[in-house]
Amino acid sequence: MDKITPKAASRKEDIISAAITVFADLGYYRATTAQVAAQANISQPYVYRFYNTKEALLLAALERSWDRILQAFSSVREKVKPEDMETAFTEAYKNVLRNFQSEILLQMQAQTIQDPEIRKAMQSGMKRIRDYVLSSFQQSGYPEPEERTTIFLAKGMLCNIALAIDMDELMPNHL
Amino acid sequence: MDKITPKAASRKEDIISAAITVFADLGYYRATTAQVAAQANISQPYVYRFYNTKEALLLAALERSWDRILQAFSSVREKVKPEDMETAFTEAYKNVLRNFQSEILLQMQAQTIQDPEIRKAMQSGMKRIRDYVLSSFQQSGYPEPEERTTIFLAKGMLCNIALAIDMDELMPNHL
DNA sequence: TTCATTATTGATTCATCAATCAGTAATTTT
């Protein structure tokens, strides 16, 4: 039956946090479940009580990282005047980069993993973000919202890279 | 003394090609030197006659991938009128993506590898490209060449991602 | 307190892989 007790639920969260840190730092394939366990202060086998495979853990970690970005944008959309939408989104993303670097690095890792399950997760995450940004730009009455969305996303991706390889010169000016 | 015979030089190239394919496909850490060797039709130990470590092989592969892009741009710059520069660069990059997908995927992999040697290689590769594009845009008399270079690179990076996760909707229109 | 459920781990397994070594074939030089 395996009921989900509060304690177990919080363990799951701990493990995801640990996985994000370790995977981002070492790379998914090089990182070991033992390192994730250590980071979460539990034993290696116990990880498998919550995630049946290393890949399931990666998927959970990715889900959190996509939720994070969407959450950041959606908390902005309520508060801000239409004409400030893009600037506000940019600020929101800057904060995600500052406070959740590892989640972004993890996404970058996952971009190049060819496994179908991972690929699906990345596609759907990317689509959620794009759709949200596009519809926000449309609602804000921006001209050429598609092109503007593309450029917004493109700058975001360049930003990720600048962060990952530690090259400030690469950062888009205002980001 | 280990003189470099023509045969050895061509073996080195074969191994790099094989490494690019295998690393891009499986990921650097998951890929094995035996798989690289198989792809190059040689035995696994023989790889080590040319590259002393797996990482040295990755560095060589990365160098080729950066050279490829610079080569593509520089062969364009000679042939094209200043006002067509950006469009021509875009076309040139499109061709690289078409014909050397694996090299791009490999670069994406390397973006998230934290090792100092790899990081240095990525920084210097990225810098070479950016400097070349920027100076080309400047020579072409484009207004705001920095901003234009940034957007050009940003769209390129988004393009890479669209390729990697197989999402055509993400592709910048004209690319 | 006893029983049941939930939380957790030590020890192990089986597989895999980077790197080395010690040697054999092929080719070139003399």
Next chain:
DNA sequence: AAAATTACTGATTGATGAATCAATAATGAA
């Protein structure tokens, strides 16, 4: 054709890691 150099491989090693199992501790209910 012998010697020397270059090309190449089989076998091995030592380490490591995902996943499983069998068990023990802790917690809560009856």
